[in-house]
Amino acid sequence: MPDNLGTSPDDVQFRFRDDEVVDHAAVTVDAFLDQSNAAAVRIEPGDDARELLPHLERIKLVEVNFPGFMDGRGYSSARVLREAGYEGEIRAVGEVLIDQLAIMRRCGFDAFAPVNTLDEADAERAFNLWNEVYQKTTDGRAPIWQKRHG
Amino acid sequence: MYRYDQYDQEMVDTRVAEFRDQTRRRLEGKITEDQFKPLRLQNGLYLQLHAYMLRVAVPYGTLNGTQMHALADIADKYDRGYGHFTTRQNIQYNWIKLEEAPDLLADLAKVEMHAIQTSGNCIRNISSDQYAGAAADELVDPRPYAELLRQWSSFHPEFLHLPRKFKICVIASDNDRAAMRLHDIGIQIVKNEAGEIGCAFYVGGGMGRTPMVAPLIREFVPLDQLITYSEACLRVYNRYGRRDNKYKARIKILVHEMGKDEYARQVEEEFAHLLEQGIEPPLAELERIKPYFADPAFKIGLTEKADRSDDKFARWVDSNCMPHKAPGYVAVTISLKPVGGIPGDASTAQMHAMADLAKEYSFDECRVTHAQNIVLPHVEIGRLNELYGKLVQADLATANIDQIGDIIACPGLDYCSLANARSIPVAQKISQRFEQNGKGEMLGQLKLKISGCINACGHHHAGHIGILGVDKKGTENYQLLLGGSEAEDTSLAKITGPGFDEAGIVDAVEKAADVYLAQREDGERFLDTYRRIGMDPFKEALYA
């Protein structure tokens, strides 16, 4: 596997951040752990996101790859990073589909680079569909139980 | 029972809108079938042998009369006048049209029902004890905990793309009526030495092609950590569950391969971390839910005796009524297993009848059991004669609960695209045989369970007698299994030997029953005799 991979800023179709887009390529988790200057890393489904936790302060971009949309390990990876306080970009790349957008947002993804460009109107609807949520995650939304009990 | 507030209603309504949009995109060609399939599955919509099949969730098996009426109306409006109650306490319709499915879901939402996560690789409908709130032996009513878990597991963003399906069961009695240890997570509500209520977690059970009984992984999880601990269990599974082989993807394989101690250790580590994340609803949420499950206004001073002068009625009482915690009441099981009938099927008229009877005799409540029957949980003993008369009129008065005629059977090759053989005709012939030879009642408790393939939807591994349909060079063939149990004495059945054809399997079941009748000692059930004498005498009778 090449050391340099990842998406370029041009591939990003949706982004929910105001800071500047990191535009150097992401490296694999192994390569990242070996080289002390990389600031962008790419997590594959089999990688353990917890290995990155000691280095969060130098990471600006984490790409989480979804080679197939049915493999849900990337959702846990993103949440683990957010729960540890990571505030940089988490970009979903690969097979990112309309019907995954809302739940990816809930797990901490704030940028999306789908291999196949998504219909803007359908995506817009998907991002805004759910007014309420049952669970607490790190996305800052108040779960229903919190609204019920003030 | 639980009622939606504006939030629950909004969630279900939003889901209907979402599915309507997904269906539109599929019909317009914006998404492929491969992309649509997991979406429709998470809304309960399969494509089966003859048409689309829809599985509607009955959370922890509890329904009110209005909901049962609505299920009947749906059977008429969108299907062909019947539904099939399943071992997971749900109902399935067999002839649904994709173009009408969103409207059907909207009709369900009007009566606070849905088909959310009744299929797919996500957390499925939570099952529970069908006698919850009625059983004399329960510690507490398990359903408030099941409801808390229902809300947590619905649309859980991290756990909608798990390695495989995930089934949770919650009970609160030492007598297991819900096959708790055959679930991915089985939770038993228990009391610890300090007298506090909490949850024992059994993880990694299941049936399918590699049946396993779930080991205990934590004896006591305090109630205010129930959700957090569950989340930890799921996260470890999502991280390490196998995705390279669909047949090894269930959590039972992970727990088995990793070892239960290592799995438990990893869960503890994740649990410690998640406790700091504040994801647990406050206990006030549980307290909000509990009153919905408070006892109905049981009358006092009721008679505890029914008029047993009618012999048929007396037999029905003995087999279909279960002691109740409130004096003067029983829980009545309505058998959906008429002799020669299709196990678990109910017609529109029967569903309407059961809904009316629930309103009239059982505080407007009914339950679906994992044995594919319907329970009226709170019936006055003094009104049993009257109720029985009405059940007779509706063709719902079969007296055979837990007897050999009370067969669990999956849809098999008559409906299911994964099947190797038909299950239903075998069930029909066995129930007829034991009616004709008069041995049914003599045999007492004998749980017979039939699956049409290795996936084990009919729980054959857990049958005192199990039957598994296999494909033998293009013809239907049936293996016989003995000695399983889904109850608190959980055990997995063993195959007797070579399989049988359809006629042969019916004879084989009778031979096995005869061995028991000849060898039983006082008070022994079929299962007890089998456990005492072992497989050999049965093999001799079967293959001599």
Add this chain to the structure above:
Amino acid sequence: MKILTGNDLLTGLVTWWDGQGWSPHVDDAVDVGDEAETILAREEAARRVNASYAIEASLDENGKVRPAHIKDRVRALGPTVRPDLTLKPAEPEALNWVI
């Protein structure tokens, strides 16, 4: 012979390729020879059929199409335990054809 089957996308009902379009009756099914993949790809893409596949079949002594596997014969007729819901509710002997 090789015949094509699947389910109608909208209704989910079983359909058979009759040479021009899709029919609910297995007797209308035609031998597609080595055209199976081409036809299926085209019909799936046009969303005229769902979950389609090719199967082996033969002609019986009366010239009727008989799918080789019991599963497809159940599909062709309907559930054997509900003759009233099959395509031939008035012909109970049709059930013998399935088995």
